Amino acid sequence: MNWKLALLAVALVGMVATGFLLRMETGPRPLELTILHTNDLHAHYDPFEPWGEPVQGGVARLSTAIEKIRDDEEHVLLLDAGDQFQGTLFYTVGGANVVADVMNALEYDAMCIGNHEFDSGPAELADFIGLADFPVLSANTDAAADANLAASVLPLALYRVDEEPIAVIGLTTEHTASASSPGPHVTFGDAIETAQSTVDSVASMGVDVIIALTHLGYDRDLELAHRVDGIDVIVGGHSHTALDPYPTVTESASGEPVLVVTAHEWGKQLGRLDVRFTDNGVVESFSGQPIPIDSSIAEDEGMLRILDRYRPEIDALMTRVVGDAGVTLAADRDEVRAHETNLGNVICDALLWKTKGLGATIAIQNGGGIRASIPAGDVTMGQVLEVLPFGNQITVLTISGTELVAALENGVSGVEDGAGRFPQVGGLRYTFDPAAAPGERIAVVEVWDAATETYVIVDPAAAYTVATNNYLADGGDGYAFDGASDRYETGWLLSDALAEYLAASDPIVLGIEGRIVETSPNAP
Numbered sequence: 001m002n003w004k005l006a007l008l009a010v011a012l013v014g015m016v017a018t019g020f021l022l023r024m025e026t027g028p029r030p031l032e033l034t035i036l037h038t039n040d041l042h043a044h045y046d047p048f049e050p051w052g053e054p055v056q057g058g059v060a061r062l063s064t065a066i067e068k069i070r071d072d073e074e075h076v077l078l079l080d081a082g083d084q085f086q087g088t089l090f091y092t093v094g095g096a097n098v099v100a101d102v103m104n105a106l107e108y109d110a111m112c113i114g115n116h117e118f119d120s121g122p123a124e125l126a127d128f129i130g131l132a133d134f135p136v137l138s139a140n141t142d143a144a145a146d147a148n149l150a151a152s153v154l155p156l157a158l159y160r161v162d163e164e165p166i167a168v169i170g171l172t173t174e175h176t177a178s179a180s181s182p183g184p185h186v187t188f189g190d191a192i193e194t195a196q197s198t199v200d201s202v203a204s205m206g207v208d209v210i211i212a213l214t215h216l217g218y219d220r221d222l223e224l225a226h227r228v229d230g231i232d233v234i235v236g237g238h239s240h241t242a243l244d245p246y247p248t249v250t251e252s253a254s255g256e257p258v259l260v261v262t263a264h265e266w267g268k269q270l271g272r273l274d275v276r277f278t279d280n281g282v283v284e285s286f287s288g289q290p291i292p293i294d295s296s297i298a299e300d301e302g303m304l305r306i307l308d309r310y311r312p313e314i315d316a317l318m319t320r321v322v323g324d325a326g327v328t329l330a331a332d333r334d335e336v337r338a339h340e341t342n343l344g345n346v347i348c349d350a351l352l353w354k355t356k357g358l359g360a361t362i363a364i365q366n367g368g369g370i371r372a373s374i375p376a377g378d379v380t381m382g383q384v385l386e387v388l389p390f391g392n393q394i395t396v397l398t399i400s401g402t403e404l405v406a407a408l409e410n411g412v413s414g415v416e417d418g419a420g421r422f423p424q425v426g427g428l429r430y431t432f433d434p435a436a437a438p439g440e441r442i443a444v445v446e447v448w449d450a451a452t453e454t455y456v457i458v459d460p461a462a463a464y465t466v467a468t469n470n471y472l473a474d475g476g477d478g479y480a481f482d483g484a485s486d487r488y489e490t491g492w493l494l495s496d497a498l499a500e501y502l503a504a505s506d507p508i509v510l511g512i513e514g515r516i517v518e519t520s521p522n523a524p
Contacts, residue, residue, distance in 0.1 A: 030278050031164050031209065034073045036066060037263055037271040038080050039215070039237025042087025042116070042371075044266035045102055045307055047295075056292065057267040059102050060299035060307070065270050065291055066106060067300070073274075075161050078107065079168065081237030081262065082114025082215035085124075087371055092385050093313040096124050100131035101306050110157045112170040113138040114215040114237060118180035119390055123148045137170025137213060140194035146185040155198060164209065164281075167202040169231075171195055171214040171224070173238055178478055179420070181471070191216055192227050199230035208281025211235060218243075218262060219417075225250045225258040232283055233259045233275065239418075240265040240333070246289055247273055257283045263290055318382030323502025326509035329374040331387065336367040337422045338415050338434075340516035343387070344370060344424025346508055347494075350501035351394065351467040352426050354492060358396045360467035362427040362447065364407065366477050368420015369469065379502055388495040395473035397484040401460040404428075405445050410478045413438040421477035424516075429455055431517040443519060469494050 047058035070076050084099045085091055091098065103111070113136060117125050126148035129136045135157040143149035156169040171191045176182055191214070199210055212231045214221055217239035225234055229252050242264040250258050263271035269290035276285045329343035336344055344365060351363035372386040399407070411423030412432045431444040446455035447464065458464075463485075470489065472479045481487075502508065 030276060030284060031162055031281075032075060032274070032276050033161060033166070033209075034069065034076045035211070035233065035235065035261075035271075035273045035275065036069060036076060036078045037235045037261060037273070038062070038267060038269075039235075039263055040083045040114070040240050040265040041080075041267050042083055042265070043085065043091035043099065044088055045090050045098075046088075048266070054294060056294045058293065058299065059106065059267060060301075060303040061293050061297040062267055062270060063106055063300035063303045064298050065293060069272065077159070077166075077168075077211075078109050079211070079213050079235050080108055080111040081213055081235055082112045082172070083116045083237060084111070084114070085116045085128075086119050086389050087116075087266075087386075088389070089314045089317055089382055089385060090307070090310055092389060093317070094310045095120065096128035096131060098310055100128055101309075102303070104131075104133045105303055105306055108134045109159070110134055110168050110170070110213060111136050112213040112215050112237070113141060113153065113172045115173055115176040115180045118176060118182040118186070121181050122146050122183050122186060125149065126152055129153070137168065138172040139169050139198045140174070140189040140191050141170075141172050141176075141186065142189065143186045146183060149186065156202065158202075158207070165205075165207045166209045166211065167207045168211045168213050169195065169198050169202075171212060171216055173216050173220070178476055180476075191220070192224060195224060195228045195231070199228060203230050209277055210281075214238075217241075218260075221260050221262070222248070222250060225252060225260055227253060229254045229256075231258055232256075232277070232281065233273065234261070235271070235273075236260065236262040242269070243290070246271075247286065259283060259286055267293055269293060314382070317385060318380055320381045321378045322381050322384060322499040323379040323505065324507040325374050325376050325379050325502075326507035327511070328376050329508065329510075331367075331370045331373045334418065336370050336424065337418045337420060338367075339518070340512050340514075341367075341370075341424065342510050342512060343373060345426065345510055345513060345515060346501075347388070347498055348424055348426030349510070350498045351494070353501050353504075354497040355394060355396050355467040355490070358467075358488060358490070359465045360396050360427075361450075362404070362464050362466045363425060364411070364466060364468045364472065365424045366411070366420055366469075366472055366479075367422040367424055368477065369471065370424070381499055384495050384499045384502070388498060390471065392469035392471050392494045394467060394490045394492045394494055394497060395470045395487065396465060396467050396490060397473060397481055397487040398463050398465050399481055399484050401445075401458040401462045401464060403481065403483050404458060404464055404466070405442055405460070407479055407481070408432075408445060409439055409442050410480070412441045413478070415441075419477075421479070426515070428458070429515045429517070431519055433519050 139155035218241040248260040331343040348363035
């Protein structure tokens with residue numbers, strides 16, 4: 001980071017913060033602040049009903065909850081810890097425009113860039129920043145060489161409360177380089193090192209109260225708290241963590257208290273943290289809890305009108321029937337990132353069906369790219385797009401058996417963390433031990449042999465033609481196909497292939513087939 005540019009950006013952010021300052025009145029020290037926060041909304045703007053749970057979420061209810069607190073409290077800061085992009089048809093049809101419309105209406109004060117903000121490339125993120133009425137932050141993202149984002153991403157924002165300065169520093173997961181599509185001109189520095197240097201710089205300017213707004217994940221937030229001196233509060237996202245108790249109270253390297261908060265996912269909660277700081281900016285006392293966003297909260301009519309502008313196009317997508325599911329095709333987040341699921345099987349079968357003419361005999365789909373389940377009954381194109389919202393295309397490439405096993409090793413290397421790289425597969429089956437060290441977890445890999453109609457042990461020296469999505473083929477989620485040959489970009493959308501496969505099939509009744517077997521000395 002060029003700190004001359006960064007400090008200039010800090011000065012500019014001071015002007016950006018004017019709208020927030022106008023909502024405040026001066027009062028006595030020590031400083032009291034209410035921090036409201038969200039993370040990982042993934043465009044879940046309508047209420048939803050998770051399996052076996054009551055209706056929850058919805059930005060119209062979120063708006064009501066926020067405004068009530070603003071009416072009741074003097075000093076309120078509303079922050080978002082990233083990943084507003086992707087996940088529902090609102091983003092599919094509205095892109096940056098709908099995200100900006102919703103967030104501007106909620107009057108956010110700052111947002112940290114999440115990895116999914118790069119899913120549609122730097123140009124879409126740049127469009128969003130241009131539309132946003134608030135600063136979009138990431139101190140460790142260097143986009144100076146990108147023609148779209150240059151000078152758009154700010155490292156931090158400064159606010160004044162009771163004449164006391166507050167700094168909000170943005171930090172984005174370094175894995176964005178491989179977990180999204182930032183392009184070749186955007187790089188991500190070490191979040192810990194960047195945080196300390198940024199904190200030191202703003203502290204030297206006389207800023208005592210420092211908030212880190214991060215998209216790093218809960219475990220990395222704890223590491224940030226322990227290793228960096230000067231941060232008072234960490235507002236995080238990325239790991240979709242529901243905290244209990246809330247907040248997490250820990251200490252910095254120098255022994256000062258640090259409060260760590262996050263607010264689950266999809267707008268199920270509005271995080272609320274009330275903090276009282278001493279004269280020199282140290283946390284003195286605190287209270288607060290996540291507020292459930294449920295049917296007990298009235299919906300804001302103004303927000304409903306904003307969403308209604310996007311419904312005609314969404315409804316057109318949602319209503320076109322493309323197939324029939326004879327059973328529920330399940331892909332709950334915890335399952336699809338750790339175990340075989342029948343929807344993962346169907347998607348991989350669709351990959352093989354679509355690419356049969358190109359010689360593909362193996363399919364790999366990352367579980368993190370499967371974003372919703374499909375209930376039994378008619379399947380619409382809208383549901384398909386909710387399952388596969390990223391617009392990925394199908395890539396066919398040839399790799400050795402050794403490279404295939406290495407790809408599967410990468411896929412299961414983060415299973416204990418619910419990493420999205422977990423491989424759903426077709427045309428093969430594998431056995432892995434989650435208790436083994438990463439890189440040593442795959443025990444057996446067998447590939448389907450059409451000639452004998454049975455599975456046979458993978459041949460390390462043999463060549464296998466694999467169908468996957470272009471995100472993994474390009475190195476996403478840590479997959480490395482550097483030795484691949486005969487790579488072919490089909491140009492076919494994975495979502496279209498799934499819709500076509502469903503349309504060409506009898507009602508889908510596929511279940512769990514033993515494609516993925518988990519073994520451990522401690523397993524029953």
